[in-house]
Amino acid sequence: MKVDLSAVASVAPFLLSGLLFTIQITVVGVAGGIVFGSLLAVARLSPNRLLSAFATAYINLMRSIPLIMVIFWVFFLVPWAIGWLVNHGRPVAVGASLTIYATFVLFEAAYYAEIVRAGFRSISTGQYAACEALGLSRFHAYVYILFPQAIRNVLPILLTQTIILFQDTSLVYVISATDLLGAATKIAQRDGSLVEMYLTVGVVYFLFCYAASQLVKWLQGRLAYGAR
Amino acid sequence: MSLLFETTPDGVGRYIDWIWSGLAWTLSLASGAWIIALVVGTLVGVARTLPGGIWPRLGRVYVETFRNIPLLVQMFFWYFVLPEILPARLGLAIKQMDPPWSGFVPALVCLGLVTAARIAEQVRAGVQALPTGQRAAASALGFGRGGMYRLILLPQAFRIILPTLTNEFMTIFKNTSVALTIGLVELTATAREINENTFRTFEAYGVVTLVYLVIALLAWSLMYWIERSVQLPSLVSGSARK
Numbered sequence: 001m002k003v004d005l006s007a008v009a010s011v012a013p014f015l016l017s018g019l020l021f022t023i024q025i026t027v028v029g030v031a032g033g034i035v036f037g038s039l040l041a042v043a044r045l046s047p048n049r050l051l052s053a054f055a056t057a058y059i060n061l062m063r064s065i066p067l068i069m070v071i072f073w074v075f076f077l078v079p080w081a082i083g084w085l086v087n088h089g090r091p092v093a094v095g096a097s098l099t100i101y102a103t104f105v106l107f108e109a110a111y112y113a114e115i116v117r118a119g120f121r122s123i124s125t126g127q128y129a130a131c132e133a134l135g136l137s138r139f140h141a142y143v144y145i146l147f148p149q150a151i152r153n154v155l156p157i158l159l160t161q162t163i164i165l166f167q168d169t170s171l172v173y174v175i176s177a178t179d180l181l182g183a184a185t186k187i188a189q190r191d192g193s194l195v196e197m198y199l200t201v202g203v204v205y206f207l208f209c210y211a212a213s214q215l216v217k218w219l220q221g222r223l224a225y226g227a228r
Numbered sequence: 229m230s231l232l233f234e235t236t237p238d239g240v241g242r243y244i245d246w247i248w249s250g251l252a253w254t255l256s257l258a259s260g261a262w263i264i265a266l267v268v269g270t271l272v273g274v275a276r277t278l279p280g281g282i283w284p285r286l287g288r289v290y291v292e293t294f295r296n297i298p299l300l301v302q303m304f305f306w307y308f309v310l311p312e313i314l315p316a317r318l319g320l321a322i323k324q325m326d327p328p329w330s331g332f333v334p335a336l337v338c339l340g341l342v343t344a345a346r347i348a349e350q351v352r353a354g355v356q357a358l359p360t361g362q363r364a365a366a367s368a369l370g371f372g373r374g375g376m377y378r379l380i381l382l383p384q385a386f387r388i389i390l391p392t393l394t395n396e397f398m399t400i401f402k403n404t405s406v407a408l409t410i411g412l413v414e415l416t417a418t419a420r421e422i423n424e425n426t427f428r429t430f431e432a433y434g435v436v437t438l439v440y441l442v443i444a445l446l447a448w449s450l451m452y453w454i455e456r457s458v459q460l461p462s463l464v465s466g467s468a469r470k
Contacts, residue, residue, distance in 0.1 A: 064398075064444035065437055066405035069416050073437075076429050167298035173409060181301060194308045202297050202305065209296035 007193045008200050018183025019204065021097070025104055025169040025179065030162050032105030037112025042142060044117060055113070062110030067103075068174055074103040075175055100172050108165050115157050119150030156220045163212050167205065180204065231422070231431040243422055250418030251439060253328065257335055257414060258401045264340025265347050265400065272344060273351025274377055287348065294345035299406050302342060306334035307410040331412035335404070343400050350392050354385030387458060394451035398444060415439060 008015075043055035062070070078099045083091040123146060131141035151158070170181040178186065181201055188197035232244040276287035294302070311319035325333065358381060366376040386393075408417035419436035423429050 061441070064402075065440045066402040066416060068405045068408065069419070069433070069437060069440065072416070072420065073433055076433070163296075170298040170300045171406070173300060181298070181304075195312050198301065198304050198309050202301050205298055205301060206293070206296045210292060213292075213296065 005196065007191060007196050011187045011191075014187060015180065015183050015200070015204075018178055018180040021177070022166070022169050022179040022181075024097075025100055025172065026162070026166045028101045029104030029108050029165050029169070032101070033108035033112045033165070034116075034158070036105055036109035038116050038147065040109055040113035041116040041120060044113065045120060059110045059113050062107055063114075067107055067168055067171055070107045071100075071103050071171060071174055074106065075099050078102055096175060096177050100175075100177055104165065104169070108161070108168075111161055111164075112158070115154050115161060116150060118157070119154035120146060122153045123149050152223075156216050156223065159212065159216045159219065163209050163216070166212070167209065170205075231426060231428050232435065234426075237425055243426075246418050246422060247415075247435065247439065250413060250415040250436075253332070253412060254401070254404045254414040255443075257332065257339065257404045257407060257412070258397075260336050261339035261343060261404075262397060262400055264336070265343035265396070268341060268344035269347025270351055270382070272348035273355070274382070276348065276352045277355045287352075291345045291348055294342050295349075299338070299342055299403055300409060303335065303338050303406055303410055306338045307331070310334075328412055331407060331410045334410060335407035335412055339400060339403055339407075343396060343403075346396055346399075347393070350389045350396070351382075351385060354389040355381050357388055358384055387460060390451075390455050390458070394448070394455075397451065398447060401443065401447065402440075 040055045040059060043051045044059065046052050046055075079091040079094050082094060083089060086092070127145060127149065128141070131145050136145065169179055172179050173181050173185065176182065184197040184201045188194045232247070233242050235241070236243055236246065272287045272290050275283040276291070278284055311322040313319075314322070323330075355377075362380055362384070363376065366380040371380065404414055405416040407414055408420070413421065415436055419432050422432040426432065
Protein backbone atom coordinates (compact mmCIF):
# COMPACT_ATOMS: atom_id res chain seq x y z
CA MET A 1 0.00 0.00 0.00
CA LYS A 2 1.54 3.30 -1.14
CA VAL A 3 0.29 6.64 0.05
CA ASP A 4 0.62 9.11 -2.80
CA LEU A 5 0.69 12.65 -1.46
CA SER A 6 0.93 14.27 -4.90
CA ALA A 7 -2.66 13.06 -5.37
CA VAL A 8 -3.61 15.43 -2.58
CA ALA A 9 -1.69 18.46 -3.86
CA SER A 10 -3.38 18.45 -7.27
CA VAL A 11 -6.89 18.55 -5.78
CA ALA A 12 -6.10 20.99 -2.98
CA PRO A 13 -8.18 23.85 -4.47
CA PHE A 14 -11.27 21.65 -4.57
CA LEU A 15 -10.70 20.50 -0.99
CA LEU A 16 -10.25 24.13 0.03
CA SER A 17 -13.59 25.08 -1.49
CA GLY A 18 -15.11 22.24 0.54
CA LEU A 19 -13.40 23.51 3.66
CA LEU A 20 -14.79 26.96 2.94
CA PHE A 21 -18.32 25.56 2.87
CA THR A 22 -17.65 23.70 6.13
CA ILE A 23 -16.60 26.99 7.70
CA GLN A 24 -19.64 28.78 6.26
CA ILE A 25 -21.99 26.21 7.80
CA THR A 26 -20.17 26.58 11.11
CA VAL A 27 -20.38 30.38 11.10
CA VAL A 28 -24.08 30.43 10.17
CA GLY A 29 -24.80 27.64 12.66
CA VAL A 30 -22.99 29.41 15.49
CA ALA A 31 -24.46 32.86 14.83
CA GLY A 32 -28.00 31.69 14.14
CA GLY A 33 -27.82 28.99 16.80
CA ILE A 34 -26.73 31.37 19.55
CA VAL A 35 -29.36 33.99 18.64
CA PHE A 36 -32.22 31.50 18.35
CA GLY A 37 -30.85 29.50 21.30
CA SER A 38 -30.76 32.57 23.53
CA LEU A 39 -34.36 33.35 22.63
CA LEU A 40 -35.28 29.77 23.50
CA ALA A 41 -33.44 30.03 26.81
CA VAL A 42 -35.24 33.25 27.71
CA ALA A 43 -38.54 31.68 26.64
CA ARG A 44 -37.84 28.63 28.76
CA LEU A 45 -37.21 30.83 31.81
CA SER A 46 -40.23 33.02 31.03
CA PRO A 47 -43.11 33.20 33.55
CA ASN A 48 -45.48 32.65 30.62
CA ARG A 49 -46.36 28.95 30.93
CA LEU A 50 -47.23 28.44 27.28
CA LEU A 51 -44.03 30.02 26.05
CA SER A 52 -41.84 28.09 28.46
CA ALA A 53 -43.61 24.80 27.68
CA PHE A 54 -43.06 25.36 23.97
CA ALA A 55 -39.37 26.14 24.46
CA THR A 56 -38.87 23.13 26.74
CA ALA A 57 -40.62 20.80 24.29
CA TYR A 58 -38.60 22.14 21.35
CA ILE A 59 -35.28 21.80 23.18
CA ASN A 60 -36.01 18.28 24.44
CA LEU A 61 -37.26 17.13 21.05
CA MET A 62 -34.14 18.36 19.24
CA ARG A 63 -31.84 16.90 21.87
CA SER A 64 -33.49 13.48 21.70
CA ILE A 65 -33.12 12.77 17.99
CA PRO A 66 -29.95 12.32 15.93
CA LEU A 67 -28.70 15.18 13.77
CA ILE A 68 -28.94 13.01 10.64
CA MET A 69 -32.64 12.58 11.33
CA VAL A 70 -33.01 16.37 11.59
CA ILE A 71 -31.08 16.82 8.34
CA PHE A 72 -33.51 14.46 6.59
CA TRP A 73 -36.54 16.20 8.14
CA VAL A 74 -35.45 19.71 7.16
CA PHE A 75 -34.35 18.60 3.71
CA PHE A 76 -37.85 17.27 3.21
CA LEU A 77 -39.85 19.92 5.06
CA VAL A 78 -38.26 23.21 3.97
CA PRO A 79 -39.55 23.11 0.36
CA TRP A 80 -43.06 22.42 1.72
CA ALA A 81 -42.83 25.09 4.40
CA ILE A 82 -41.66 27.77 1.96
CA GLY A 83 -44.21 26.64 -0.61
CA TRP A 84 -46.93 26.92 2.00
CA LEU A 85 -45.82 30.46 2.83
CA VAL A 86 -45.31 31.92 -0.65
CA ASN A 87 -46.53 29.50 -3.28
CA HIS A 88 -50.11 28.54 -2.30
CA GLY A 89 -49.05 25.25 -0.75
CA ARG A 90 -47.04 23.97 -3.69
CA PRO A 91 -43.51 22.98 -2.64
CA VAL A 92 -40.70 25.07 -4.15
CA ALA A 93 -37.20 23.92 -5.01
CA VAL A 94 -34.69 25.15 -2.43
CA GLY A 95 -30.91 25.02 -2.71
CA ALA A 96 -29.08 22.46 -0.61
CA SER A 97 -26.98 25.06 1.20
CA LEU A 98 -30.05 26.95 2.43
CA THR A 99 -31.54 23.74 3.88
CA ILE A 100 -28.23 22.92 5.51
CA TYR A 101 -27.97 26.36 7.13
CA ALA A 102 -31.56 26.03 8.38
CA THR A 103 -30.84 22.56 9.80
CA PHE A 104 -27.83 23.65 11.78
CA VAL A 105 -29.49 26.77 13.17
CA LEU A 106 -32.58 24.83 14.24
CA PHE A 107 -30.63 21.91 15.69
CA GLU A 108 -27.75 23.67 17.41
CA ALA A 109 -30.08 26.28 18.91
CA ALA A 110 -31.43 23.60 21.24
CA TYR A 111 -27.93 22.88 22.55
CA TYR A 112 -26.93 26.54 22.78
CA ALA A 113 -30.22 27.24 24.59
CA GLU A 114 -29.30 24.86 27.39
CA ILE A 115 -25.84 26.40 27.71
CA VAL A 116 -27.21 29.96 27.80
CA ARG A 117 -29.81 28.87 30.34
CA ALA A 118 -27.05 27.49 32.54
CA GLY A 119 -25.39 30.90 32.14
CA PHE A 120 -28.53 32.71 33.32
CA ARG A 121 -28.79 30.40 36.30
CA SER A 122 -25.18 31.10 37.25
CA ILE A 123 -25.98 34.81 37.78
CA SER A 124 -26.89 35.66 41.35
CA THR A 125 -30.58 36.40 41.88
CA GLY A 126 -29.63 39.81 43.24
CA GLN A 127 -28.94 40.88 39.65
CA TYR A 128 -32.53 40.11 38.67
CA ALA A 129 -33.84 41.97 41.69
CA ALA A 130 -31.55 44.94 41.00
CA CYS A 131 -32.80 45.19 37.41
CA GLU A 132 -36.34 45.29 38.69
CA ALA A 133 -35.47 47.85 41.37
CA LEU A 134 -33.89 50.07 38.70
CA GLY A 135 -37.11 49.90 36.73
CA LEU A 136 -35.53 48.24 33.68
CA SER A 137 -37.97 46.54 31.35
CA ARG A 138 -37.45 42.81 30.98
CA PHE A 139 -36.04 43.37 27.50
CA HIS A 140 -33.46 45.88 28.68
CA ALA A 141 -32.61 43.81 31.74
CA TYR A 142 -31.82 40.83 29.54
CA VAL A 143 -29.94 42.73 26.84
CA TYR A 144 -27.80 45.05 29.00
CA ILE A 145 -27.42 43.28 32.35
CA LEU A 146 -28.15 39.57 32.34
CA PHE A 147 -27.12 38.31 28.91
CA PRO A 148 -23.56 39.75 28.93
CA GLN A 149 -22.85 38.17 32.31
CA ALA A 150 -24.45 34.86 31.36
CA ILE A 151 -22.42 34.62 28.16
CA ARG A 152 -19.17 35.43 29.93
CA ASN A 153 -19.77 32.67 32.48
CA VAL A 154 -20.38 29.97 29.89
CA LEU A 155 -17.97 31.15 27.18
CA PRO A 156 -15.74 28.03 27.35
CA ILE A 157 -18.76 25.71 27.08
CA LEU A 158 -20.11 27.74 24.16
CA LEU A 159 -16.78 27.35 22.38
CA THR A 160 -16.65 23.62 23.09
CA GLN A 161 -20.14 23.28 21.61
CA THR A 162 -18.88 25.23 18.58
CA ILE A 163 -16.08 22.69 18.09
CA ILE A 164 -18.72 19.94 18.19
CA LEU A 165 -20.79 21.89 15.64
CA PHE A 166 -17.75 22.20 13.38
CA GLN A 167 -17.29 18.42 13.52
CA ASP A 168 -21.02 17.81 13.07
CA THR A 169 -21.03 19.70 9.77
CA SER A 170 -19.37 16.63 8.22
CA LEU A 171 -22.76 14.88 8.49
CA VAL A 172 -24.10 16.89 5.55
CA TYR A 173 -22.43 14.04 3.67
CA VAL A 174 -25.77 12.20 3.96
CA ILE A 175 -27.40 14.62 1.53
CA SER A 176 -24.34 14.64 -0.76
CA ALA A 177 -23.31 18.23 -0.02
CA THR A 178 -19.79 19.31 -0.89
CA ASP A 179 -18.26 20.28 2.42
CA LEU A 180 -14.67 19.28 3.25
CA LEU A 181 -15.56 15.62 3.70
CA GLY A 182 -17.96 15.70 0.74
CA ALA A 183 -15.28 17.17 -1.53
CA ALA A 184 -12.76 14.55 -0.37
CA THR A 185 -15.27 11.75 -0.97
CA LYS A 186 -16.01 12.93 -4.51
CA ILE A 187 -12.30 13.05 -5.34
CA ALA A 188 -11.68 9.71 -3.62
CA GLN A 189 -14.37 8.03 -5.70
CA ARG A 190 -13.12 9.60 -8.93
CA ASP A 191 -9.42 8.85 -8.42
CA GLY A 192 -9.60 5.78 -6.20
CA SER A 193 -7.60 7.62 -3.56
CA LEU A 194 -9.69 6.77 -0.50
CA VAL A 195 -6.74 6.38 1.86
CA GLU A 196 -5.01 9.64 0.94
CA MET A 197 -8.22 11.67 0.95
CA TYR A 198 -9.64 10.46 4.25
CA LEU A 199 -6.28 10.72 6.02
CA THR A 200 -5.84 14.29 4.73
CA VAL A 201 -9.33 15.25 5.82
CA GLY A 202 -8.75 13.70 9.24
CA VAL A 203 -5.56 15.71 9.70
CA VAL A 204 -7.24 18.98 8.65
CA TYR A 205 -10.17 18.49 11.04
CA PHE A 206 -7.75 17.54 13.79
CA LEU A 207 -5.63 20.66 13.38
CA PHE A 208 -8.65 22.96 13.51
CA CYS A 209 -10.26 21.25 16.49
CA TYR A 210 -7.05 20.82 18.44
CA ALA A 211 -6.17 24.51 18.04
CA ALA A 212 -9.69 25.50 19.09
CA SER A 213 -9.67 23.20 22.12
CA GLN A 214 -6.35 24.68 23.26
CA LEU A 215 -7.98 28.12 22.97
CA VAL A 216 -10.83 26.89 25.19
CA LYS A 217 -8.34 25.64 27.76
CA TRP A 218 -6.50 28.98 27.78
CA LEU A 219 -9.78 30.83 28.13
CA GLN A 220 -10.86 28.65 31.03
CA GLY A 221 -7.62 29.42 32.81
CA ARG A 222 -8.09 33.15 32.25
CA LEU A 223 -11.70 33.15 33.39
CA ALA A 224 -10.84 31.12 36.48
CA TYR A 225 -8.07 33.64 37.24
CA GLY A 226 -10.45 36.58 36.77
CA ALA A 227 -12.97 35.02 39.13
CA ARG A 228 -10.48 34.75 41.99
CA MET B 229 -49.69 5.16 10.97
CA SER B 230 -51.48 2.60 8.78
CA LEU B 231 -48.22 2.52 6.87
CA LEU B 232 -46.69 0.31 9.54
CA PHE B 233 -49.02 -2.59 8.81
CA GLU B 234 -48.74 -2.57 5.05
CA THR B 235 -46.78 -5.30 3.31
CA THR B 236 -43.23 -4.47 2.28
CA PRO B 237 -42.27 -4.67 -1.42
CA ASP B 238 -40.37 -7.92 -0.86
CA GLY B 239 -43.66 -9.41 0.35
CA VAL B 240 -42.03 -11.03 3.36
CA GLY B 241 -43.37 -8.84 6.14
CA ARG B 242 -44.79 -5.51 7.13
CA TYR B 243 -43.02 -2.16 7.52
CA ILE B 244 -43.23 -2.47 11.28
CA ASP B 245 -40.90 -5.47 11.01
CA TRP B 246 -38.33 -3.19 9.33
CA ILE B 247 -38.67 -0.74 12.20
CA TRP B 248 -38.15 -3.52 14.77
CA SER B 249 -35.07 -4.71 12.92
CA GLY B 250 -33.68 -1.16 12.66
CA LEU B 251 -34.33 -0.61 16.34
CA ALA B 252 -32.61 -3.89 17.23
CA TRP B 253 -29.49 -2.87 15.29
CA THR B 254 -29.49 0.59 16.84
CA LEU B 255 -29.82 -0.80 20.35
CA SER B 256 -27.22 -3.54 19.92
CA LEU B 257 -24.76 -1.09 18.40
CA ALA B 258 -25.36 1.43 21.18
CA SER B 259 -25.04 -1.07 24.02
CA GLY B 260 -22.05 -2.90 22.53
CA ALA B 261 -20.21 0.35 21.91
CA TRP B 262 -21.19 1.54 25.38
CA ILE B 263 -19.43 -1.46 26.97
CA ILE B 264 -16.26 -0.85 24.93
CA ALA B 265 -16.44 2.85 25.80
CA LEU B 266 -16.80 2.23 29.53
CA VAL B 267 -13.91 -0.25 29.69
CA VAL B 268 -11.48 1.68 27.46
CA GLY B 269 -12.63 5.04 28.81
CA THR B 270 -12.03 3.99 32.42
CA LEU B 271 -8.55 2.65 31.60
CA VAL B 272 -7.55 5.78 29.69
CA GLY B 273 -9.09 8.04 32.33
CA VAL B 274 -7.16 6.26 35.08
CA ALA B 275 -3.98 6.46 33.01
CA ARG B 276 -4.40 10.23 32.80
CA THR B 277 -4.52 10.55 36.60
CA LEU B 278 -1.38 8.48 37.27
CA PRO B 279 1.46 10.51 38.77
CA GLY B 280 3.97 11.12 35.95
CA GLY B 281 5.61 8.67 33.59
CA ILE B 282 4.55 7.74 30.07
CA TRP B 283 0.93 6.72 30.83
CA PRO B 284 -0.65 10.16 31.38
CA ARG B 285 0.93 11.38 28.15
CA LEU B 286 -0.29 8.38 26.15
CA GLY B 287 -3.72 8.94 27.65
CA ARG B 288 -3.69 12.55 26.51
CA VAL B 289 -2.68 11.59 22.96
CA TYR B 290 -5.56 9.09 22.88
CA VAL B 291 -8.11 11.61 24.07
CA GLU B 292 -6.97 14.44 21.78
CA THR B 293 -6.87 12.18 18.72
CA PHE B 294 -10.29 10.63 19.14
CA ARG B 295 -11.98 13.83 20.28
CA ASN B 296 -10.72 16.17 17.59
CA ILE B 297 -11.71 14.25 14.48
CA PRO B 298 -15.39 14.08 13.45
CA LEU B 299 -17.13 10.79 14.13
CA LEU B 300 -18.05 10.34 10.48
CA VAL B 301 -14.43 10.73 9.35
CA GLN B 302 -13.36 8.15 11.93
CA MET B 303 -16.16 5.86 10.76
CA PHE B 304 -14.75 6.08 7.21
CA PHE B 305 -11.29 5.41 8.56
CA TRP B 306 -12.34 2.10 10.11
CA TYR B 307 -14.47 1.13 7.16
CA PHE B 308 -12.50 2.32 4.10
CA VAL B 309 -8.95 3.11 5.15
CA LEU B 310 -8.01 0.44 7.68
CA PRO B 311 -8.50 -2.58 5.37
CA GLU B 312 -6.21 -0.85 2.83
CA ILE B 313 -3.33 -0.16 5.18
CA LEU B 314 -3.39 -3.49 7.00
CA PRO B 315 -1.42 -6.46 5.58
CA ALA B 316 -3.17 -7.61 2.40
CA ARG B 317 -4.64 -10.86 3.72
CA LEU B 318 -6.08 -9.32 6.88
CA GLY B 319 -7.48 -6.38 4.91
CA LEU B 320 -9.14 -8.75 2.48
CA ALA B 321 -10.68 -10.75 5.31
CA ILE B 322 -12.20 -7.55 6.70
CA LYS B 323 -13.54 -6.52 3.29
CA GLN B 324 -15.10 -9.92 2.77
CA MET B 325 -17.26 -9.77 5.88
CA ASP B 326 -20.91 -10.17 5.00
CA PRO B 327 -23.39 -7.38 5.58
CA PRO B 328 -24.70 -6.39 8.07
CA TRP B 329 -21.51 -7.31 9.94
CA SER B 330 -19.31 -5.43 7.45
CA GLY B 331 -20.94 -2.23 8.69
CA PHE B 332 -21.67 -3.27 12.25
CA VAL B 333 -18.15 -4.24 13.34
CA PRO B 334 -16.36 -1.04 12.19
CA ALA B 335 -19.21 1.05 13.60
CA LEU B 336 -18.98 -0.77 16.92
CA VAL B 337 -15.22 -0.26 17.23
CA CYS B 338 -15.44 3.35 16.05
CA LEU B 339 -18.30 4.43 18.31
CA GLY B 340 -16.80 2.59 21.27
CA LEU B 341 -13.36 4.17 20.95
CA VAL B 342 -14.70 7.68 20.23
CA THR B 343 -17.00 7.61 23.24
CA ALA B 344 -14.18 6.15 25.34
CA ALA B 345 -12.23 9.39 24.84
CA ARG B 346 -15.14 11.40 26.21
CA ILE B 347 -15.68 9.03 29.12
CA ALA B 348 -11.95 9.10 29.90
CA GLU B 349 -12.13 12.87 30.37
CA GLN B 350 -15.01 12.47 32.78
CA VAL B 351 -13.35 9.67 34.74
CA ARG B 352 -10.26 11.85 35.03
CA ALA B 353 -12.36 14.80 36.22
CA GLY B 354 -14.17 12.55 38.69
CA VAL B 355 -10.95 11.14 40.16
CA GLN B 356 -9.35 14.59 40.34
CA ALA B 357 -12.43 15.97 42.09
CA LEU B 358 -11.81 13.66 45.04
CA PRO B 359 -9.94 15.13 47.99
CA THR B 360 -6.25 14.09 47.98
CA GLY B 361 -6.79 12.68 51.45
CA GLN B 362 -8.56 9.73 49.82
CA ARG B 363 -5.36 8.73 48.04
CA ALA B 364 -3.26 9.28 51.14
CA ALA B 365 -5.65 7.31 53.33
CA ALA B 366 -5.70 4.43 50.86
CA SER B 367 -1.88 4.27 50.83
CA ALA B 368 -1.80 4.49 54.62
CA LEU B 369 -4.15 1.53 54.80
CA GLY B 370 -1.74 -0.43 52.63
CA PHE B 371 -3.63 -0.47 49.32
CA GLY B 372 -1.51 -0.90 46.22
CA ARG B 373 -2.24 1.24 43.18
CA GLY B 374 -4.72 -1.28 41.71
CA GLY B 375 -6.69 -1.64 44.90
CA MET B 376 -6.65 2.08 45.50
CA TYR B 377 -8.34 2.78 42.17
CA ARG B 378 -10.64 -0.22 42.16
CA LEU B 379 -11.92 -0.01 45.72
CA ILE B 380 -11.48 3.60 46.80
CA LEU B 381 -11.16 6.15 44.00
CA LEU B 382 -13.22 4.81 41.07
CA PRO B 383 -16.38 3.92 43.07
CA GLN B 384 -16.51 7.49 44.33
CA ALA B 385 -15.53 9.06 41.01
CA PHE B 386 -18.25 7.16 39.14
CA ARG B 387 -20.90 8.37 41.55
CA ILE B 388 -19.81 11.95 40.88
CA ILE B 389 -19.86 11.63 37.10
CA LEU B 390 -23.04 9.55 36.81
CA PRO B 391 -25.21 12.44 35.51
CA THR B 392 -22.72 13.25 32.74
CA LEU B 393 -22.49 9.54 31.89
CA THR B 394 -26.23 9.61 31.22
CA ASN B 395 -25.57 12.32 28.66
CA GLU B 396 -22.86 10.21 27.06
CA PHE B 397 -25.21 7.26 26.76
CA MET B 398 -27.77 9.42 25.00
CA THR B 399 -25.02 10.71 22.71
CA ILE B 400 -23.84 7.21 21.79
CA PHE B 401 -27.45 6.19 21.14
CA LYS B 402 -28.00 9.12 18.78
CA ASN B 403 -24.57 8.68 17.18
CA THR B 404 -25.45 5.14 16.05
CA SER B 405 -27.27 6.85 13.18
CA VAL B 406 -23.89 7.76 11.67
CA ALA B 407 -23.43 4.03 10.95
CA LEU B 408 -25.94 4.37 8.11
CA THR B 409 -23.16 5.98 6.06
CA ILE B 410 -21.28 2.68 6.03
CA GLY B 411 -24.29 0.63 5.12
CA LEU B 412 -25.75 -0.48 8.44
CA VAL B 413 -29.55 -0.35 8.25
CA GLU B 414 -30.24 0.98 11.73
CA LEU B 415 -33.22 3.04 12.76
CA THR B 416 -32.57 6.23 10.76
CA ALA B 417 -31.63 4.24 7.66
CA THR B 418 -34.88 2.30 8.09
CA ALA B 419 -36.85 5.55 7.96
CA ARG B 420 -35.03 6.46 4.77
CA GLU B 421 -35.71 3.05 3.21
CA ILE B 422 -39.41 3.12 4.05
CA ASN B 423 -39.58 6.61 2.58
CA GLU B 424 -37.87 5.49 -0.61
CA ASN B 425 -40.29 2.58 -0.95
CA THR B 426 -43.52 4.40 -0.16
CA PHE B 427 -42.86 8.16 -0.61
CA ARG B 428 -44.86 8.65 2.59
CA THR B 429 -42.19 10.78 4.18
CA PHE B 430 -44.20 12.23 7.06
CA GLU B 431 -45.26 8.84 8.32
CA ALA B 432 -41.91 7.13 7.81
CA TYR B 433 -39.84 9.82 9.54
CA GLY B 434 -42.59 10.55 12.05
CA VAL B 435 -42.75 6.99 13.34
CA VAL B 436 -39.00 6.68 13.66
CA THR B 437 -38.73 10.09 15.37
CA LEU B 438 -41.31 8.88 17.88
CA VAL B 439 -39.28 5.74 18.50
CA TYR B 440 -36.20 7.87 19.22
CA LEU B 441 -38.20 10.01 21.64
CA VAL B 442 -39.56 7.00 23.52
CA ILE B 443 -36.10 5.46 23.86
CA ALA B 444 -34.68 8.78 25.07
CA LEU B 445 -37.41 8.97 27.69
CA LEU B 446 -36.78 5.39 28.82
CA ALA B 447 -33.03 5.96 29.00
CA TRP B 448 -33.49 9.10 31.11
CA SER B 449 -35.82 7.31 33.53
CA LEU B 450 -33.47 4.34 33.79
CA MET B 451 -30.42 6.46 34.48
CA TYR B 452 -32.38 8.56 36.98
CA TRP B 453 -33.32 5.36 38.77
CA ILE B 454 -29.70 4.13 38.76
CA GLU B 455 -28.51 7.50 40.07
CA ARG B 456 -30.96 7.28 42.94
CA SER B 457 -30.17 3.69 43.81
CA VAL B 458 -26.36 4.03 44.02
CA GLN B 459 -26.42 7.35 45.84
CA LEU B 460 -24.38 7.50 49.05
CA PRO B 461 -25.92 9.56 51.85
CA SER B 462 -22.65 11.46 52.33
CA LEU B 463 -22.49 12.47 48.67
CA VAL B 464 -26.02 13.85 48.32
CA SER B 465 -25.78 17.43 47.14
CA GLY B 466 -26.02 19.98 49.88
CA SER B 467 -24.01 17.84 52.28
CA ALA B 468 -20.66 18.77 53.74
CA ARG B 469 -18.49 17.37 50.94
CA LYS B 470 -15.94 19.76 49.40
